[in-house]
Each structure stands twice: as structure tokens, then as C-alpha cells.
Amino acid sequence: MTLRHAASLLILLAAVPLLSSCWDKTEMNQLALVSMVGVDSDPDKGTIKVYYQIINPLSGSSTIKAPGGEQAPVYTYEMEAKSFGEIRSQIYKKLPRKLFIAHYKVLLVSEQTARQSIRDYANFIEMQPNGRSSIPMLVVEGPLEPVMKTFTPLEKVPSDSIRARLDQLIQNSLLSERNIRITDVIERMQQSRSIVLPILTRIDDARSAKSGEVASNIDAEQGSFIISGGAVFQNYRMTGRLNDEQMIWYHLLAGDKGLHVRLFEVEGKPVSLEFHLDQIKRKASWQSGRPVIRIFMDIELSTAYTSEYIPKSRNEVDKMEQEVSQAIERECYKLYELSREREWDLLGIKYLLRRKTPDHPNIEDAEKNAKVSIQVNARLKKMGSLQKPYDETGGGS
């Protein structure tokens, strides 16, 4: 019996080292928490540049005031090497803590790099054992470095600021969507589809190197960046751009349901209407060897933000619904034409055909010959707190 007790004690003691997870224990204050990663390349030198934006653990609510003003919320480390693998070793020439990438929130790629190829980057991100690939990827117009070294007001950590803006855009507009994560990029590229990623653009060059200066400046725009437009990717390569207007129709056709307010023209008068997608159906059929794609969209309208004109009767409502439906159809066709012209397949027709008619021998040709019809059914469902906008009184009569 004593032997048995001794043996079990020994086993318990042997298990003790496990509790500290052995050789892999890391203290919080030995980690460099990465919040944003930026990748760039230098084609002349054939090198790769990676920027790691690391959260300053001392900044935050209980800020310790540094002598020159507020502490920076993040520090940007820049590393240049011949390959991504090398960066993992080289970074410690500059970085005093263990690089911890599990919780980074945004990946930025410079436009120049995106136009060459992002396949290596996708592989690099997917390879890392701790890094997650389910984070949004954005393209930066122009040089990457100033964006990686820009402070953002209100949301102090730039990656938080970008993520929060994307979230707001997804809800309150059709300018961005959820499926812009690295995983989405990889999946769509593997399926030879196209994907549109948002573009970050700097507003002006008057940026400040001090967080305190940004925080004390009333002009939030000075030296900041905005999310605007989209970069079209095909086969891991950026092949073109969409402007904000095209982004709206792209996202609508992709099935996104953000509430977007846009100025339409009803009976020759401008009317700003809020609209969002209720449901979308895509049908593929074949007519004499030619694919016919029919897209039906139910769209809900609201006059909550309409200050110009609110219909008063059923006839007027019908008229408005009809004109808005036609306008949306027209814009969607325009996008389809553009997509076909540039061979982008933004509407995912090839993918639809491949799923619905997998046995067809030549989907590429079929897609080019496809007849696409888009039908929009817009319905006015909601009103704002104004029944009728105030008219011009004409001198108080």
C-alpha cells in the first residue's frame, strides 16, 4: 500500500511541470502584441518589407504621461528581408519582445505589391501556426509606410479604427462587406473567382509623428486616411479598381444587406432614399446552348432620410418604386457590362455556372456568351418621422 502511495505521489509530481506548459510558457509582459501587419515589396532590390504595429502596453486609460506629451498607443517596427521566413529571425534585431501575432486585426498590402501578386503573402499568413487568417485585408493606395505610421483620432489604435470603420460601413452603407478576410481571398482565388478589397487612401501628407498632437488637433482629417473604393483581385493579382458608386452595386449584387442612402431621381426630381436588399435569387438555365442567368432582387426602400419629396398617394408610391427599381437595374447592368469588358466576373457568373452545371465542357466560353437579366423589385416599406417635408410657404399665405 505504501508503495502504491509513493508511486502515485511520484506520478503527480511528474505531472507538475506540465502545468506551466513546459518550455512554452510566456509571460504577458514578454509579448509584443501585434495589432496590424503591413506588407510591401521592393521589386528593385527584390526584398520584402513587413511592418508590425505593436500595441504599447503602457498606453490606454491609465496613461502614464511621457515628458513630451501622451504616449504613443502603438509602435511600428519595420523589417526588410529577402523572404518572410527570414523576417521572423531578423525582427529580433529591433524587437525586444516575443512577436505575438495571434490577435492582429488588419492586414494591409501596398497597391504596388498587390498589382504584382499577393499569393506569397496569403501563403505566409496561412502558414503561421498562431496567426489567424480570418481578418480583413485592405489595399493601401500609394506608399505603405506613412499609413503604417499614422495615428488615428477617437480610436487610438489604428487597427481598431479601421475595423470599426469597416463595421460601420457594413451596417450603414454598401461600401464594404464582411467577406474581405484573407480566408475569403484565398478561397475565391482558388476557385478562380474575383474579389474586391477596400482601399485605404491617405487624405494629405501633413501627418504628425506624435500621438498627443493628433489627440489635441481639432481637425480629425489632417494626416488621416479614409476607406474609399475597391481593388479588384483576380488570380492573386490586383487587376483594377472600382469607385465608390460601383462598390455599391457590386455589394448589392453580392447579396450584402447594408442600409445605404443614395440620391435617386424620381419624376425628374432628386430624392435621397435609404434602401437595403431583402433577398436575392440567382437562377441559371440553358437556352439553345447559351446560359441564361436571371437575378431577382427584392429591395426595401425607406424615406427616413428623405428631405426632398415624400409620395402622398398610392399612385405616387408606385411611380417612385418603379423608377427606383429601374434606376437600380440600370446601374447593375452598367456594372455587369464593366465586369464583362474587363473580364472580371464580379457577379460570380462563372462560379454560378460551375456549381449548377458542373459537366459543361467549356464554362469560360459559356460565361462570355451568357445572357444576364437583372430584375429589381423595390418596395417602399418604411417612413421617417416626417410625413411630408415642409414646403416653401411663398411669403406666409
Next chain:
Amino acid sequence: MISRFQFYLLTINFIIGTTPFVMLQGLIAIGKQDAWIWPLLTGGAGVLAGMFWLLLFRHYPGKNLAQIPLEAMGRFPGAIVSFLFFVYFCNLSGWILRNLSDFLNGTIMPATPAIVFHIMFLLVACYTVAQGAECVVRLNQIVTPLLFFPFWIVFLLATVNWNWERFEPVLHLNPVVLFQHPAFFGFPFLETISLTMLFPFVQQGPGRPFLLGILTAAVSLSILVFVIIGLLGADRASQLTYPVYTAIQEVAIGEALVNIHSVISVILLVLIFIKFLVLVYGISETLQQVVRPRTRWPHFLSLMILLTAIAHSMYENPIQNAQWSEEYSIYYNTFFTIVIPALLLVATWIKRAYQKRQN
């Protein structure tokens, strides 16, 4: 004694064991969006294999796999066959240990030496097995709900990334392709022969819970493959090393729940441990039957040394492992699990026929 239900649970957990680590990506690479059918087919083959073993065991009620050769072929030739099973079990357990340390080194604990995982696992496993078969089975019964519910709840949470389009075109698979890759018939279902070591303990006969367990495990694996395809898509799932882990790693529910993949790590760890326990039990029981030692602890000590060594030298890198599994494992598994039992069955028939003629 072991109840039928306990044995049923053990069969399921044994089969699932290491499968999520080593089989899924290859399976999805071949079957693409229809890969989920494949576990059902191989499971069906597994049931057939199970019925075949039951045919053998019907001749020897109350005996386990190590005792049957001794009885069918006599003491000396029988000992050689039993020893072959000993080798088979040892290799399998070494393999499992290695799969485990590969997984842990590749995901959460890259700096810890693999041998630490091996020794820690072996210590606990030997201790459990020394307590007897009931201990193994009861342990499994206790942990099963703790594995089942967290596992599927975590996958339910993961459905935020679900996309039905990933299954289209549905059932667009050339069945011939599947039969060109017979490796999946061997693993994991043929390995269930290890469970026959516990047959004598099962009350009211092991047959029905055993076959039902194989079926349930096949359905579970099919569901798991289905879920992985829905979450990751066939294109990504077939190229990742640990798709189960990655699928969960990508789940982020709001701002707070972002690290739930550790749940999956622990569950997979326990599942592997259960498979490992059954094999270590098989090893020690085979030794017991063949050499009939008076004290057992020296055996356990030497087993620990042997298995760590096997785990260490099993293969040099996962690429070798993958190639072996793909090209040779089916022959290896078939030899131990179909050919030898068939020989035993033939020996039994000859012996019975001879005895009849004597009478």
C-alpha cells in the same frame, strides 16, 4: 465487467481518436465537396471487417485476441502470432504518440521537446492500464460527455463562417476516384481490431455494441468532414495541416470569444489518450498471455522505454508519414487485421474438423 453501453462508447472514441488529425485533409483533397460520403463507405467496410472478426471470436467465447492464437495453433506457434499482434499494437501506439507530439509542437507548444509529451502520456497510460480494463472503460465513460458537448458546441459557434455554396455541385464525384485511394479503408476502421482485446469483459456479448460503435463513429466522422467543408471549403481544407484546428481558430464571436480553439486541442488530446489506453492495454495483455510474468511493473517500465523510442523513430517528418499512410498503410493494416485473423480462422476450422474426425 464492462457494460454494452460502455463498450459502445469506447469503440466510438477509439475510432475517432487520431482521425481528425491525420485523415481529414487527404480525404477532402480526394473527395472535394463530396468527401463526407467517404467515411460512410469506409465505415461500412469497417462493419464488414468487424463481422469477420466476430466470426472468429464466436469460436472462442471469453478469449481475447492474444489468447486465440495460443489456443488455435498451440503454445509455440501461437506465441509467435500473438507476438506479431504485440508488434502491431506497439507500432500503432508509437504512431499515436508521434501524431500527438507533432500536433502539439505544430500548434500550441512549439518549443517543448516531443519526448516530454511521450513520457507524460505513457506514465499516465501505464498507470491506468495497470488498474485493469474496467478502469480504461470507466474513464472513457466519464470523459465522453465532457468531450461530446464542448466539441459540437464549439462547432455550432463556428457556424458563423458556414456557407452552403461550398457543397455545390452536390454529389458530383466519380466514385472510381475513391477506390483508387484504398488507404482510408485501412485507417481508422481496421485498427479497431485492438478493441477485441476487451471482448471477454463485455457482458452479454460484444458483437452488437462493437458494430454499432463502428457505425456511429463512421457517421460522426462523416458529419465532421461535412462541417469542415462547410466551414473552410474543400479548397482550403485540403491544404491545411490541421483543418479541424484551423476551422475553430477562425471563429470570432464578437470581441470577447476569440480563442476557443484551445477547447478543441484539449478534446483531441483526450480522444487520442483513449485510443492510446486501449492499445497499451492490448500490449500489456499480450505480454501477459505470452510470457505470464509474476510481476508486471518491469514490463511497464520497459514498455515506456520501447514506446518512446518507437514514437521517436517512427518517421522523420510528417511528409514520410503522409506518404506511408497513402501508399503502404493499407497493406500493413490488412496483413495484421485481415490476413492473420483469416489464418487463425482456417487453423480453427482445420482443428475442429480434425477433432470431429477423432471423435
